[in-house]
Structure formats: C-alpha cells, structure tokens
Amino acid sequence: MNIPFENFTSFRSGQEETIIAIRESKAKYVIVNAPTGTGKTILGMMSSIGHKSVYTVSTKILQDQIAQDFPEAVVLKGRSNYPCPRYRHILHFGKPAMADSCSKKGCAYLLDSDCQYENTKLSALRSPYRTLNLSYLLTEANGPGGFSNQELVILDEADNVEQELVGYISLELGKRDKELLGSYNLSEPEYLSKQETWKPWSEELLLILIPEGEKLENLGNNPPEYLISLKKQVKRLVSKLIMLRDCSDSTWIRYEIEGKTVYKPTWLTPILSERFLFRHGKKFVLLSATFPEIGTYCRMLGIPESDAEVIELPCTFPIENRRIVFDLDSAVDMAYKTQDIDGLLKQVKIILSRHKSDKGVIHTTSYRLKDAVMSLGDKRLTTHAVSDREAVIEAFKRSERPLVLVSPSVERGINLPDDLCRFQIIAKVPYQSTQDRVVSARLYGSKFGQQWYQADAAQRIVQMAGRGVRHGTDTCVTYILDSQFKKLYVQPRLFPKWFLEAVDIGDV
Structure with a gap:
C-alpha cells in the first residue's frame, strides 16, 4: 500500500492490516479502539484516500499537531480564528475584529479573494485531505453545508463526540x-x-x-x-x-x-444524532484510545449497535511497563458516605516513600479530596486551582525535582512521558458527581443510566492510567486505592482487553 504522506515512509506492525479492514468494512460506523502507540491518526488519514472525506479532531491544538505531521492536509478552523480584512480597523473587545464579525453581504474583500477564512475554506473544499475540528464541522455542515454529504467522516478522539454534540444542541443563556x-x-x-x-x-x-x-x-x-x-x-x-x-x-x-440557565437533552436520541451529525456522511470511522463499553457507547450516540463494526487493537507496550496495581487487602473504602480519608492518606504515604526519587501524579477526582491529600504536608506535592492549572502543569514538567502533581482534572489532555511520570495514584474511582443535573437525570432515570454511570467511570480510569506511558520503552505504574474498583473490575466488558491484561491484583 502506497503512503502519500511525506512524514511517513512505512507502517508500524498491524497498521496496514487495520487500514485495509477499515476501508473494506461495509458498516456505517467503524469503531476503532486504538490504544496509545498504535498511530491512530495515520489509520484515519490512510482510510480517507480516494474518498470525499473530512478528518475531524476535538480541539484546535490537535489540528495544529496534524498540520505538522501531515502538511498535505489543509487545516480549517472556525471563522473566529481568521482576521477580518473588512473590519480590521475595528477593535472588538480590545482586539482586531475576526472573520465571524462579517456577514459577507456587500463585502468587497470576498470579490477580490482577500478574505483569509474564505480562501482557506475554498482550499479545504478542493483538497483531498482536510482537517476540521468537530465543533466547526457541526456548525458548517448544519449551516452553509460545504462539508455535508461526505463519503467518509473520520472522527478522532471519538469518545468526545457525544459531549460535543450535546453541547452543540443545548441552549445556554448567560x-x-x-x-x-x-x-x-x-x-x-x-x-x-x-x-x-x-x-x-x-x-x-x-x-x-x-x-x-x-x-x-x-x-x-x-x-x-x-x-x-x-x-x-x-x-x-x-x-x-x-x-x-x-x-x-x-x-x-x-x-x-x-448564573447561567441551560436547556439540554438528557440523552442523544437517534433523531438528534442523525439530524445534526450522521446525515452528513455515508460512512464514519470513529477513533479513540479510550472508548467506553461499546454497547453503551452506541446507545449514547444514538446509533444502532447492529450498524457498527468494532476493531479493537492490542496495546504494543509491554505489560510490565504499564502495570495497574490494585490490592484488595489494602484497598480503601472511598464511597461517598463512608469515605476512609485517613486510610487513603496512609496508603498514599506508603507509595510516596516507595517512589522518593520519581515524579508522579495523584488523581483525586475532586478539589475537596485534593485538599485532603495536600494536608499530608509533603514538600514534593504540588497542586493547582482552576485559574492556574496550565501554569502549574508546565512548572511541574520543567522542574528537576521529583514532584508529585495532585489534581482532580488531568485525566486527559496531558502527556507525561518518561521521567515526567513514573507512578500514578488513582485515589478514588472517578464516578461523576450526582449533584450534576444531567448526571442525576441519567443515573436515576433508567436502568441504562446506571449502566452508563459505571461505563463512564471505567473509561475515565483507563484515561488516567494512560497519562504516564507514552511509548514502547516508557514505564509507569498506576496504583488504584479505592475498593469500589472491584465492582467495575468484575465486569470485564467495561474495559478494553489490553487494560485488563495489565491489572495486578496484588500488594500495594
């Protein structure tokens, strides 16, 4: 198979076979569970060859990353990311007006082809390889429609699709x-x-x-x-x-x-999903390293499981490099009403003493539990508030000291390879808060809501465990301290096989 991308000269083990399987699949929804290290971006880009297609990601940062890896692809973002030549003399909130300020009616710059947004959009429409973020695809395909009627839509980070689609549909009044x-x-x-x-x-x-x-x-x-x-x-x-x-x-x-009023669907229905997303393509490839249980995922997206084909790829990283340690004898009860904070802190101190020279992360799931861990007073511990999260994470990465980052919000979107993270502690199973109105409506509204609640927690654990092992020779051990994990572990359908094979039911 010829590779038309200059930065890629050969396939890794299993990639070519997976690309062929995706391209030959007759299913409308091809769900590819591709753990870190499998190179899921090249899987999606190669699958798009010869099709009228779009490749979507969840964030603009990921678009920039794809632009570096695949210079052949045209990256198109929303209108608010491009300067407006018509209104460049007007300041909007102290900054020059962007292209979303212009209604295009009577705009001479469109006739003269001097609008950067419109020029980039035209280039993307003409290119065989184009990368959009999902938010923009929803807005454009359901509006002007230039990127509707695709033969193939690749949805990267597809575990985020439901959240993105619900957010697009919902009304928020500030x-x-x-x-x-x-x-x-x-x-x-x-x-x-x-x-x-x-x-x-x-x-x-x-x-x-x-x-x-x-x-x-x-x-x-x-x-x-x-x-x-x-x-x-x-x-x-x-x-x-x-x-x-x-x-x-x-x-x-x-x-x-x-201070905001929100109107939101409790679940995506097949009608909603079809109207706003899935009518815009004949076939969809959904890529992620951390899908929830597939039956739950399909129902969350409002798609028939019978129309989906699942391709689950193995993890190529050695099991001994990515151990998940859960000891039943020393596990701590962290259920909401019976939390054993003292028992948890005792186990945290034991693990910290074992990794005196290593950087690590402690996932706390809440700011209240974060404060409890910080009360240990260990000088290696560092944490953040909502306002300074990014700055603290960058300082943690730069530091030469064996710091330990204590955070309720680093389960995704952060990569800590090699010496940046040699151990992790999951202090509590990351069940979503029932104080959230949507979570409460889902959990107590139906039996499926209870199934979703468990699948979501399992998915978050897999995401947390993946922060510290980023390549084949990287090593990071993850300790799960909450005894509630057992309830999930005895339901193997909730986890990918490659995760379960690394779980060690042994001494912490």
Whole structure:
C-alpha cells in the first residue's frame, strides 16, 4: 500500500492490516479502539484516500499537531480564528475584529479573494485531505453545508463526540443573553419545569430575534463595535432557539449553574444524532484510545449497535511497563458516605516513600479530596486551582525535582512521558458527581443510566492510567486505592482487553 504522506515512509506492525479492514468494512460506523502507540491518526488519514472525506479532531491544538505531521492536509478552523480584512480597523473587545464579525453581504474583500477564512475554506473544499475540528464541522455542515454529504467522516478522539454534540444542541443563556431578552421585554417561560411551555416560548423569541438578526446582517463597512457583538449574539441565540423549538421533548432538562440557565437533552436520541451529525456522511470511522463499553457507547450516540463494526487493537507496550496495581487487602473504602480519608492518606504515604526519587501524579477526582491529600504536608506535592492549572502543569514538567502533581482534572489532555511520570495514584474511582443535573437525570432515570454511570467511570480510569506511558520503552505504574474498583473490575466488558491484561491484583 502506497503512503502519500511525506512524514511517513512505512507502517508500524498491524497498521496496514487495520487500514485495509477499515476501508473494506461495509458498516456505517467503524469503531476503532486504538490504544496509545498504535498511530491512530495515520489509520484515519490512510482510510480517507480516494474518498470525499473530512478528518475531524476535538480541539484546535490537535489540528495544529496534524498540520505538522501531515502538511498535505489543509487545516480549517472556525471563522473566529481568521482576521477580518473588512473590519480590521475595528477593535472588538480590545482586539482586531475576526472573520465571524462579517456577514459577507456587500463585502468587497470576498470579490477580490482577500478574505483569509474564505480562501482557506475554498482550499479545504478542493483538497483531498482536510482537517476540521468537530465543533466547526457541526456548525458548517448544519449551516452553509460545504462539508455535508461526505463519503467518509473520520472522527478522532471519538469518545468526545457525544459531549460535543450535546453541547452543540443545548441552549445556554448567560447574563448578557438575559439582558438582551429583557431589552425586548422577553422573559423565560412562566412554568420553567414544564417542557411543553418551552416551544411556544422559543417561537415567541424567534418572531422577534429573526427580524432583528436580518437587520444586523447589513452593517456596512464601519459599524460600531457593539453592533458587531450584538449581531453575533443574536445569530447564536436564533440558532439555539430553533433547535430548542424543534427538538426538545420530555427528556430534556432545564437547570441553573453559575448564573447561567441551560436547556439540554438528557440523552442523544437517534433523531438528534442523525439530524445534526450522521446525515452528513455515508460512512464514519470513529477513533479513540479510550472508548467506553461499546454497547453503551452506541446507545449514547444514538446509533444502532447492529450498524457498527468494532476493531479493537492490542496495546504494543509491554505489560510490565504499564502495570495497574490494585490490592484488595489494602484497598480503601472511598464511597461517598463512608469515605476512609485517613486510610487513603496512609496508603498514599506508603507509595510516596516507595517512589522518593520519581515524579508522579495523584488523581483525586475532586478539589475537596485534593485538599485532603495536600494536608499530608509533603514538600514534593504540588497542586493547582482552576485559574492556574496550565501554569502549574508546565512548572511541574520543567522542574528537576521529583514532584508529585495532585489534581482532580488531568485525566486527559496531558502527556507525561518518561521521567515526567513514573507512578500514578488513582485515589478514588472517578464516578461523576450526582449533584450534576444531567448526571442525576441519567443515573436515576433508567436502568441504562446506571449502566452508563459505571461505563463512564471505567473509561475515565483507563484515561488516567494512560497519562504516564507514552511509548514502547516508557514505564509507569498506576496504583488504584479505592475498593469500589472491584465492582467495575468484575465486569470485564467495561474495559478494553489490553487494560485488563495489565491489572495486578496484588500488594500495594
């Protein structure tokens, strides 16, 4: 098989066979469970050859990474990432206006091909290899539609698809939105808990906001900054209100959080998934190193499991390099109502003394538990608040000392190869908080909600364990201290085979 990408001259073991299996699959949904080290990006890019296709990732950072690895691919981001030549003289929140400020009506720069966003989009539409982030694909395919009707859609980091799609569909009203509605003498539904009031309420808002949005599309070449901001706000609200009007039903919930009002589906339904994502492609390749249990995953996405084919790849890293240690005799009860904090801290101290010269990570799942671990007073321990997370992580990486990062929020999106992390502690099974309205509605709403709750916790454990082993000669041991892990471990369907083969039920 010829490789048309200059940075790749040969396949790793098993890659060519996997690419052939993906390309020959007749399933609409090909789910590829590809652990770290299998090179899932090349699997997706090679699968796209000869098809009208798009490769999507979850973040703009990953788009930049693909641009480095695959210079043949055109990377396209949302309009807010490109400067607006028409409004470049206008400051928007202290910065030059970006392309999402322009409605394109009467824009001379479009005629002269001087708009960077439109030029990049045109290049992407013409290229055989194009990389988008999923947020942009949802917005563009359900709007202008240039990237709809694909033969193949590759969804990388596909364990995030459900969260991304639910976020796209949901309506979130912040302080500025409520002030805007108040300026039109509009308020929220009188009976907030009754979903049947939401549709007429959203229709009432749309009757006013749609004409307002149409007026704001004709701003000319020198609009005041506040009108640019208002145009964006109204456009977003109209889009979200249409989805609320057309799609909300008795399974949606409304809740308040941090001054915002959120309207959100409890689950994705097949109708929602098809309307906003899966109608835009004939075949989908879903790639991830950490899928939840596949039956649960398909139902979460609203796709029939019978239409899916699963390809589970083995982990190529030696088992002895990625041990997962769970000792039943010394495990600590960390269930919410019976937490043995003293017992946990005792085990943490034992492990810290064993790894005196090693950097490590302690996953705490909550800031309250993080504070309990920090109370040990060990000078190696370092932690962060919400505001300085990135700065603390970078300082941890740079430090020559054997620091131990204590955090409730590094289960994904952080790579700590080699000496940056030689051990990890999972202090508590990472069940999602039932104080979250969506989690509560799911867990107590159906038997499937309980199945999802366990599958989600298992998936998070796999993600945590993967932070420290990043290549074939890397080593990192992960200690699981919470006795609740046993409830998940005895359900092997919840974990990939390559994870279970590394679990050591032995002494901590």
